[in-house]
Amino acid sequence: MKKTRLDWLIIGLALFSMFFGAGNIIFPPSIGLAMGKHWIISALGFAFTGVGLPVLGVLTMNKVRNFENFAGGISKLFFTLYSLLLMASVVFTNTPRTAATAYELGLLPNLGNFHISPIIISIIFFLVTLYMSINPSKAIDRVGKILTPTIVVIVISLIYLGVTHKIGNPGTPHVHANAFGFGFSQGYQTMDGIMAGLFSMVILADLTTRGYKKENERASIIKRASIVTGLGLSIIYFGLFYLGATANQYFSPNILRAQLVANFVHMFLGQYGNLIFGICVIAACLSTAIALTMVVSEFFSKTYGFAYKKVAIVSCLVSGFMANFGVDKIVKFAEPILGILYPITIVLIFLGIMNIGNQNVRRFCVSVAGLFALLQIIVDGTNIMILEKIFYSFPLASQGFIWVIPTVVVGVITYFFNRKSEKNVVEVQA
Structure with missing residues (x-):
């Protein structure tokens, strides 16, 4: 693969798509709805963990150059346990959740009375994931050039119509909590901070394949790509926060996150709203699943010498099986694992960025x-x-x-x- 002048933009869009999973579409509007007139402060808190940490994670990985340096320097036992626990969380929870979310939020609302087994959907979903992740260099281009525009166009259209035809004015908060702190803690739900270093492994490997052998060249691309990713995430998040805040007095504070977004889609995009939202969710979930599969395959290939393609196949098989337990059970299973991994990962990010x-x-x-x-x-x-x-x-x-x-x-x-x-x-x- 040859270098191009727009590689920084392609990489930036690919990173954006990796981070911007279906959960990122669902969480901001619900927080905006809950915080009402305090939505800006809450959005800043959310951006700190939902944008700041992922960008810092990418820059840290570029600085330390590889995952061994990122998580090393403590003990061999820690590195082994931490890395395996992190990979287990990806294969058994993060990746399966993308397929389960695509089925429950992207497909089911469009099926009506027609029923299709989630097993069939998970098989199709992970066949596509495997096909697009089996060649990491091509996958970066596919994610950056195809899936990202799909996600961005749909979400930006929704935000634009929500701003120009707003439902109402932000009112009294439904949640009596520190606005910044509430947004900050909710930003953890995206899980982007914990995945930033791993996604960077794929990006750094792709840059090498493109011909960027010098460290200063890769650093320049990563920095510019991080700006693209950070700006993209910030614009989308603040727009979705505002959308939720304007409906603060319109919808019940107990409305489900997915239902809230589905209502926005139906209100602003008409009778084809569910179909458009479904495409958006499936595209977001697929882009994240591809990135996660690439991360696991790249890690076991580089660290333990396993064949990249074989790891990708095993990862998709395991994740495909776990996906059939449904979103709620997967999320519940993941909570204690993420509760340990997140603080440790945040500490490693700051230790790395501070050298x-x-x-x-x-x-x-x-x-x-x-x-x-x-x-x-x-x-x-x-x-x-x-x-x-x-x-x-x-x-x-x-x-x-x-x-x-x-x-x-x-x-x-x-x-x-x-x-x-x-x-x-x-x-x-x-």
């Missing part, structure tokens, strides 16, 4: 973040009132961020302690 390679700092920060994340899962799962009362008395615990302050404090102390120790060693040697 902190000291083993002690990395080890203590990751350990503290993982420990507090695990404690939160245990407390939430046991429902013991005394434990909950003690646990949620800590700062940021009720927002799900109890791990943040201890991790920062331990990281700062360890960093300066190591610097002092290194200085003392130098003085003794002198």
Whole structure:
């Protein structure tokens, strides 16, 4: 594959499409509906985790160059456990959810009284996924040139019509919570921050295939592509937030997320709304499934020497089986896994972007973040009132961020302690 002057744009659109899954269409309008007149502040919080973290993850991976450097520098055992848990979450939860969502939100509303087995749909879905991901270089072009425009045109049309024919004015919030914090925590639901580093592996491999051998060339493309991705996600998110906020006094606060978006589509796009929305959801889910399959195949190929195509086939088979459990069961199964992975991944992103390679700092920060994340899962799962009362008395615990302050404090102390120790060693040697 040859270089072109628009490679940065193609890569940027491909990254956008990888991040912009069906969940990204559904969450912002429901948050906007809940927050009403405070939708802008909430959208900023959502953008921090839904745009900022993914972009930082991409830039971090470009800086550290590979996944081994991203998750390494702690211990071999940690790298093995973390990477395998991450890949397991992709194969058993993330990728199956795309197929289940495509069936439940993209297809079912258009079938009427006609019934088709989800097994058949999952087989077709993953055959297409396998075909498009089996050649990673071509898949990047297909995602960037075909699927992304489909998603963008449909969603932008919906937002434009929602702005020019708005339902009403944003009113009193239905949720009594800190607007920024609520949006921030809801941004986790996109799972883009946790997948950013993995998606970057595919992009970096594709850039090498295109002929970008020099590090500065790849860095330039990645930076410009990240701007395209970040701007695209921000525009879409803020538009969908506004759409939800204008319906704050029109729809019930208890309306289901998918139903809310389906109602918008029907109101603004007419009788063919469900069909258009279905195409949008299926395209979004398919683009994400392709990216996830490529990530898993690339990882096991580079790290453990397995054949790329064989890993892709096995991944699609397992994900196809899991998809038949349905969205709700898959999401419930994924919650404790993501509850541990997300804090650790966020810590690794910031350690990487700050160029902190000291083993002690990395080890203590990751350990503290993982420990507090695990404690939160245990407390939430046991429902013991005394434990909950003690646990949620800590700062940021009720927002799900109890791990943040201890991790920062331990990281700062360890960093300066190591610097002092290194200085003392130098003085003794002198």
